[in-house]
Amino acid sequence: MNIIIALAYLLSSILFILGLRNLSSPETARRGNQLAMSAMLIAIIVTLTKNEILDFTYIIIGLIIGSAIGAIIARKIQMTAVPQMVALFNGLGGGASALVALAEYNRLAGELRIDVIISMVVSLFIGAITFTGSLVAFGKLQGLVRSAPVVFKGGRLLNILLFTLFLAMGIIVIINPANSTVLLIILAIALILGILFVMPIGGADMPVVISTLNSCSGLAAAATGFVLSNNILIICGALVGASGFILTRIMCKAMNRSIANIIFGSVGTISVNNNDNSKRRVINYTEEDASMMLEAAQTVIIIPGYGLAVAQAQFALQELVTMLISKGINVRYAIHPVAGRMPGHMNVLLAEANVSYDLLFDLGDINDDFRHTDVALVVGANDVVNPSARADAESPLYGMPILNADQARSVIICKRSLSPGFSGVDNELFYQKKTLMIFGDAKESINKMIKLLKT
Amino acid sequence: MTEALLVSVYVFVLAIFVGFETITKVPPLLHTPLMSGTNAISGITLVGALISVGAGHSTLSTVLGLLAVIIATINVVGGFMVTDRMLEMFKKGKKKN
Numbered sequence: 001m002n003i004i005i006a007l008a009y010l011l012s013s014i015l016f017i018l019g020l021r022n023l024s025s026p027e028t029a030r031r032g033n034q035l036a037m038s039a040m041l042i043a044i045i046v047t048l049t050k051n052e053i054l055d056f057t058y059i060i061i062g063l064i065i066g067s068a069i070g071a072i073i074a075r076k077i078q079m080t081a082v083p084q085m086v087a088l089f090n091g092l093g094g095g096a097s098a099l100v101a102l103a104e105y106n107r108l109a110g111e112l113r114i115d116v117i118i119s120m121v122v123s124l125f126i127g128a129i130t131f132t133g134s135l136v137a138f139g140k141l142q143g144l145v146r147s148a149p150v151v152f153k154g155g156r157l158l159n160i161l162l163f164t165l166f167l168a169m170g171i172i173v174i175i176n177p178a179n180s181t182v183l184l185i186i187l188a189i190a191l192i193l194g195i196l197f198v199m200p201i202g203g204a205d206m207p208v209v210i211s212t213l214n215s216c217s218g219l220a221a222a223a224t225g226f227v228l229s230n231n232i233l234i235i236c237g238a239l240v241g242a243s244g245f246i247l248t249r250i251m252c253k254a255m256n257r258s259i260a261n262i263i264f265g266s267v268g269t270i271s272v273n274n275n276d277n278s279k280r281r282v283i284n285y286t287e288e289d290a291s292m293m294l295e296a297a298q299t300v301i302i303i304p305g306y307g308l309a310v311a312q313a314q315f316a317l318q319e320l321v322t323m324l325i326s327k328g329i330n331v332r333y334a335i336h337p338v339a340g341r342m343p344g345h346m347n348v349l350l351a352e353a354n355v356s357y358d359l360l361f362d363l364g365d366i367n368d369d370f371r372h373t374d375v376a377l378v379v380g381a382n383d384v385v386n387p388s389a390r391a392d393a394e395s396p397l398y399g400m401p402i403l404n405a406d407q408a409r410s411v412i413i414c415k416r417s418l419s420p421g422f423s424g425v426d427n428e429l430f431y432q433k434k435t436l437m438i439f440g441d442a443k444e445s446i447n448k449m450i451k452l453l454k455t
Numbered sequence: 456m457t458e459a460l461l462v463s464v465y466v467f468v469l470a471i472f473v474g475f476e477t478i479t480k481v482p483p484l485l486h487t488p489l490m491s492g493t494n495a496i497s498g499i500t501l502v503g504a505l506i507s508v509g510a511g512h513s514t515l516s517t518v519l520g521l522l523a524v525i526i527a528t529i530n531v532v533g534g535f536m537v538t539d540r541m542l543e544m545f546k547k548g549k550k551k552n
Contacts, residue, residue: 066528242474356548
């Protein structure tokens with residue numbers, strides 16, 4: 001029986017890996033996700049045949065309640081809110097791992113091998129940090145908690161102290177596994193650390209935070225796998241841990257920050273001195289100017305930012321794009337890696353608005369084309385087109401890869417106001433001669449352009 | 456005992472390499488579905504939760520296990536379903552020219 005279970009877990013692992021492999025192309029991605037689903041189903045069913053399981057009542061109750069809640073959330077959630085949903089689910093995954101560690105501690109009490117107790121401590125610690133950290137991230141993204149960095153004096157010192165305390169408690173419980181109070185202290189430390197880690201991180205850095213927490217939820221599951229000597233948990237946990245790590249690295253690169261810098265830097269609290277800002281004037285253009293310019297163009301690249309989604313203008317934008325394409329104009333979208341609030345978020349928002357994915361281009365694939373482009377249309381984006389990231393070594397954005405909108409022959413920017421982006425840095429591009437600023441609600445502006453282009 | 460542990464460590468390390476190789480091939484276009492999908496996969500801890508609650512060891516273990524089953528199931532079901540919803544939206548347009 002045990003051999004059959006082990007082989008079924010192997011099959012399940014293979015299906016998980018094949019599922020992830022299928023995510024390498026949008027054509028096969030949906031099948032990939034379905035493969036992963038079937039892998040999960042196999043793992044669950046096989047587990048239920050284990051002879052350790054004596055009572056199915058609570059299992060059935062738990063599965064029904066969990067499935068119902070999960071299904072409702074997944075159906076109701078708006079695509080703009082996917083980042084906070086992923087944050088919340090990360091937290092639940094981490095929390096579940098911590099709970100399993102506690103339950104197993106209680107079940108196996110007295111006969112704990114050293115490797116099992118170490119795994120328990122790790123699983124409990126990472127799981128609990130992921131839990132509270134994710135809840136804070138969820139709160140920030142949902143607007144329940146102030147999204148600006150919350151920093152207090154001595155915060156870093158407190159983190160170090162708590163971490164040292166954790167190490168000490170960890171050693172005590174490893175030496176004397178019967179001491180359950182110490183395990184609860186570890187739990188408390190981890191819960192507090194999770195909050196302290198995420199509170200000082202600003203809204204703009206949330207893509208990095210979610211990716212890191214994603215990685216942590218995987219590692220917590222892997223640690224639980226070591227507690228239970230269960231390979232399927234170890235394999236899946238490792239896969240998720242690796243995935244989250246890669247995404248964290250990509251996001252850090254896209255923002256030109258190190259993970260240490262994000263955790264300890266708390267950008268957004270620094271107020272940048274925009275000394276000459278008040279004296280500079282931009283010329284306020286109208287939708288008429290913009291639509292004429294678009295109509296005369298042969299090539300247009302659109303740069304959407306999160307402001308587009310805030311204004312719910314993606315559907316109007318797609319209507320505009322369809323119209324331009326039907327006029328024979330070459331229109332493409334340029335997507336910055338941090339457009340949106342989690343990795344790849346903007347692509348999902350545009351896919352929802354029926355933008356076909358072959359119009360969506362990554363920064364690396366399209367950036368050289370701007371110099372041959374007639375119009376760059378920037379909607380609700382700011383920092384990702386700020387040329388100071390390229391040229392001005394003084395700028396906090398310096399070194400961040402940006403979309404070279406300023407190299408296009410002309411630039412149209414739809415924006416609410418001149419206010420700076422997340423970074424707090426003024427944008428040189430707004431003041432250039434070839435730039436047409438159109439202030440106002442992005443959706444209204446685009447709808448006006450559509451009307452003008454129709455006539 | 457220790458041999459089993461060693462095998463687990465092997466499995467863990469090799470799986471991380473497989474993860475790296477596989478995930479680097481996922482294009483940025485699909486990073487959000489990737490994350491919500493892997494998020495659902497991390498709900499595999501549900502397997503552990505099932506054992507904890509089903510073993511019926513003590514009330515405490517059962518309560519902790521039940522809680523774990525509920526939240527891990529939310530993670531799994533919600534994660535996979537929302538990923539499916541997203542991937543359904545990714546469509547290729549008819550290419551002109």
